[in-house]
Amino acid sequence: MKSARCLLVAVMAMVLVGGGVFAQGNREIKPRKGHVTKVVTVVNPKVWNGRAPAHLTFTGTIFVANPPVDVEYKWIRSDGADGGVQRATIRSAGQGFNDTWDVGAPKQKMKVWERLQVVSPNNASSNPAIATVNCK
Numbered sequence: 720m721k722s723a724r725c726l727l728v729a730v731m732a733m734v735l736v737g738g739g740v741f742a743q744g745n746r747e748i749k750p751r752k753g754h755v756t757k758v759v760t761v762v763n764p765k766v767w768n769g770r771a772p773a774h775l776t777f778t779g780t781i782f783v784a785n786p787p788v789d790v791e792y793k794w795i796r797s798d799g800a801d802g803g804v805q806r807a808t809i810r811s812a813g814q815g816f817n818d819t820w821d822v823g824a825p826k827q828k829m830k831v832w833e834r835l836q837v838v839s840p841n842n843a844s845s846n847p848a849i850a851t852v853n854c855k
Contacts, residue, residue, distance in 0.1 A: 753788030755781055755837045760845035762833070771854035772821040779835030779845055782813040791839040794818045797832045797847070804838060823854040 760779040767773035781790055787810045794802040802818060822831055832847035 752840065753783055753785035754841050755788070755790060755843045756784050757782040758835050758837055758843045758845035760833065760835050760848040762848040762850045764850070766851045766853070767823070768853045769855060771823045771825045771827065773823045773850070773852040773854060775820045775822065775831070775850050775852075777818045777820065777833040777835075777848055778815050779818075779848075780813050780815045781809060781835070781837060781843075783809045786810050786812065788840065790837055792816070792835055792837045795834050795836050796820065797830075798822075801836075823852045825854055827854045828852065 758779060758781050760777055763776050763778070767775065777794070779792075779794070781792065783790070787808050789806065789808050791804050791806050793804050805816075807814065807816070816835065818833060820831070820833065823829065829852050830849055831852060832849045834847045835845040837843040
């Protein structure tokens, strides 16, 4: 009984200090690192009918498993621009990030989009969030 208690204490100590490998039966189990499971982007407003330029706010949410997770991400736009790589630590199941875009000239009508691209710890991309812009 004493040896079982010692083994339990040793395993608990490994967990508390981030020990890497656990034995279960005849196989080793490594704790799974956090990773991105899903990325979703929305835009507000979806339709702009007003004076130029349209002011659009894109909100992307990165969902993760096993937080905290250090992520690297960037915004990609329909005009080919990207916002460069940004870094964040996600400490819960998901976190939102915003990007704004002022677009359009007087009497211009167009559809534009942005999506959120995660580049680390694994590659994941959101849907494009599409906005219709009707500048007066």
